[in-house]
Amino acid sequence: MDASYEGKALDHFDLLVIGSGPSGRRAAIQAAKLDSSVLVVERGRRVGGVSVHTGTIPSKTIRETALNLSGWRERGFYGRSYRVKKDITAGDLRERLHKTLNHEIEVLEHQFARNKVATLRGEARFVDPHTVEVESEGGETQRFTADTFMIAVGTQPFRPDYVPFDGKRIFDSDEILELPELPRTMAVIGAGVIGVEYASIFNSLDVKVTLVEPRQTMLDFIDDDILDDFTYDLRDRGVAMRFGQKVEAVKRVGDGCEIVLEGGRKVQAQMVLFAAGRMGSTDRLGLDAAGLSADHRGRLSVNPKTLQTAVPHIYAAGDVIGFPSLASTSMEQGRIAACHALSKPTHQPPEFFPYGIYSVPEISTVGMSEKEVLERDIPYEVGVARLRETSRGHIMGLNSGMLKLLFSIKTRRLLGCHIVGEGATELIHIGQAVLNLKGTLEYFVENTFNYPTLAEAYKIAALDAYNRMSATKVAEVSDMPAQ
Numbered sequence: 001m002d003a004s005y006e007g008k009a010l011d012h013f014d015l016l017v018i019g020s021g022p023s024g025r026r027a028a029i030q031a032a033k034l035d036s037s038v039l040v041v042e043r044g045r046r047v048g049g050v051s052v053h054t055g056t057i058p059s060k061t062i063r064e065t066a067l068n069l070s071g072w073r074e075r076g077f078y079g080r081s082y083r084v085k086k087d088i089t090a091g092d093l094r095e096r097l098h099k100t101l102n103h104e105i106e107v108l109e110h111q112f113a114r115n116k117v118a119t120l121r122g123e124a125r126f127v128d129p130h131t132v133e134v135e136s137e138g139g140e141t142q143r144f145t146a147d148t149f150m151i152a153v154g155t156q157p158f159r160p161d162y163v164p165f166d167g168k169r170i171f172d173s174d175e176i177l178e179l180p181e182l183p184r185t186m187a188v189i190g191a192g193v194i195g196v197e198y199a200s201i202f203n204s205l206d207v208k209v210t211l212v213e214p215r216q217t218m219l220d221f222i223d224d225d226i227l228d229d230f231t232y233d234l235r236d237r238g239v240a241m242r243f244g245q246k247v248e249a250v251k252r253v254g255d256g257c258e259i260v261l262e263g264g265r266k267v268q269a270q271m272v273l274f275a276a277g278r279m280g281s282t283d284r285l286g287l288d289a290a291g292l293s294a295d296h297r298g299r300l301s302v303n304p305k306t307l308q309t310a311v312p313h314i315y316a317a318g319d320v321i322g323f324p325s326l327a328s329t330s331m332e333q334g335r336i337a338a339c340h341a342l343s344k345p346t347h348q349p350p351e352f353f354p355y356g357i358y359s360v361p362e363i364s365t366v367g368m369s370e371k372e373v374l375e376r377d378i379p380y381e382v383g384v385a386r387l388r389e390t391s392r393g394h395i396m397g398l399n400s401g402m403l404k405l406l407f408s409i410k411t412r413r414l415l416g417c418h419i420v421g422e423g424a425t426e427l428i429h430i431g432q433a434v435l436n437l438k439g440t441l442e443y444f445v446e447n448t449f450n451y452p453t454l455a456e457a458y459k460i461a462a463l464d465a466y467n468r469m470s471a472t473k474v475a476e477v478s479d480m481p482a483q
């Protein structure tokens, strides 16, 4: 990492940021734009955080490579046996990965340099609430004081003792990027977002995947209809699901692995990915010295409006504060925290933000699910469109995917938008805009959409709801007693 701090006499800053992931970097750049002096301390070799090095960008790059080389997007036309490259190797996946990551890091480093954000490589820890000590790889230490601090240290994979991780056959979600070879069979433990994304990505590469989850369900924050569609798709493609059974042991057996489930059932696979959540990286941060403490998963609590911790001049943002733990929301938190720390008025994050799951196929959602609407007792109507109903879907050879919209019967406002299928994570932003601008069914019904596009599904779904809502109105009128 370029230690732009070195050689400078400054040891006091307006803002000292620990961690250079999405929240740390946005906070630092925002502070620099406000003419404040900023130091970013990062213990990794280069800036970028989990997002750039082991999380968001790498997993999405592997997904893109897998879909391109496998010819996945063309299989609707040419059949399931269609391949662009016959023998896809782990090396093929890595090649594109390294190019993409290098580019991302260069952009970031340039951004820091342009905005005169000082960076320093080393591990930071508090020695008192106003002082941080930074230890370099070689063991030298330097101390810095600051008016305000930002803890943006993110998370690391949860690695329980009973799992014999070896980086050869049994991996966590960071190590999987250095996979030496593509396995024929793979077991993924934990059907959270990471587990589901990787399970479906490896399945698209013809790896036989078994998804293991102690709970009876997966991704239960996703609307039921969307989840049913997605689950059907996974099963249809041969992903085995072992849900509702705890993992009792994970072992290396011969050249492969064995997972023993509660009740004695076993899952055999050449390789295991353990993706059962992440822990806040706060264990070596000297929280005590700062007057702070973390929860059992290493997370800090903050005031959600200002992102201040219990010690008001110390802020925290990103995955270290827990839900929603997304790169997208972390960036917003970082900026809001920096503005508050430097007394610059700013907005609050909007109530509804999109959630994008880059599984194969993608899932994306914004606003309330049907279950939430029911819980809140809001009279509602649903409109559904299948992506294969759109002309663009025909052209692309899509045979799966759906978009579901929920509208309030009383106000006609959009309450929720849920998509599974190709392009879901891009398409969602139309729903997000209408939702946050408090738009109604009429937006979709009265506006012209580009044709042929997948976005046309919004119009189809809205008309579906509109027809039923009109029918409701007619029924209401005809139910009225004769005057």
Ligand SMILES: Cc1cc2nc3c(=O)[nH]c(=O)nc-3n(C[C@H](O)[C@H](O)[C@H](O)COP(=O)(O)OP(=O)(O)OC[C@H]3O[C@@H](n4cnc5c(N)ncnc54)[C@H](O)[C@@H]3O)c2cc1C
Residues within 6 Å of the ligand: 018, 019, 020, 021, 022, 023, 024, 041, 042, 043, 044, 048, 049, 050, 051, 052, 054, 055, 056, 057, 059, 060, 122, 123, 124, 125, 152, 153, 154, 155, 173, 194, 281, 284, 285, 317, 318, 319, 320, 325, 326, 327, 328, 329, 330, 356, 358
């Ligand atoms: C496999 C995977 C896929 C993901 N996919 C998506 C996605 O598609 N979309 C999305 O929005 N989000 C995704 N996420 C989540 C996203 O990566 C995180 O929400 C985001 O990275 C959190 O940012 P952060 O600011 O908390 O910092 P992080 O990115 O977690 O980075 C924290 C940094 O702090 C550094 N650090 C820690 N302790 C110290 C210390 N004491 N001193 C100095 N430096 C320190 C670390 O080295 C690290 O570089 C994914 C995560 C994973 C793991």
Ligand SMILES: NC(=O)c1ccc[n+]([C@@H]2O[C@H](COP(=O)([O-])OP(=O)(O)OC[C@H]3O[C@@H](n4cnc5c(N)ncnc54)[C@H](O)[C@@H]3O)[C@@H](O)[C@H]2O)c1
Residues within 6 Å of the ligand: 189, 190, 191, 192, 193, 194, 195, 197, 212, 213, 214, 215, 218, 219, 247, 275, 276, 277, 278, 324, 325, 326, 355, 356, 357, 358
């Ligand atoms: N596309 C995205 O936005 C994206 C992608 C990947 C990750 N992320 C973020 O990264 C974070 C971490 O993701 P994750 O999938 O690791 O965590 P998670 O908490 O979402 O899911 C963990 C899963 O593992 C299961 N589990 C817990 N303990 C277990 C055990 N001992 N054995 C077996 N299974 C167990 C849980 O029931 C859960 O289903 C998430 O909060 C997510 O927001 C986001």
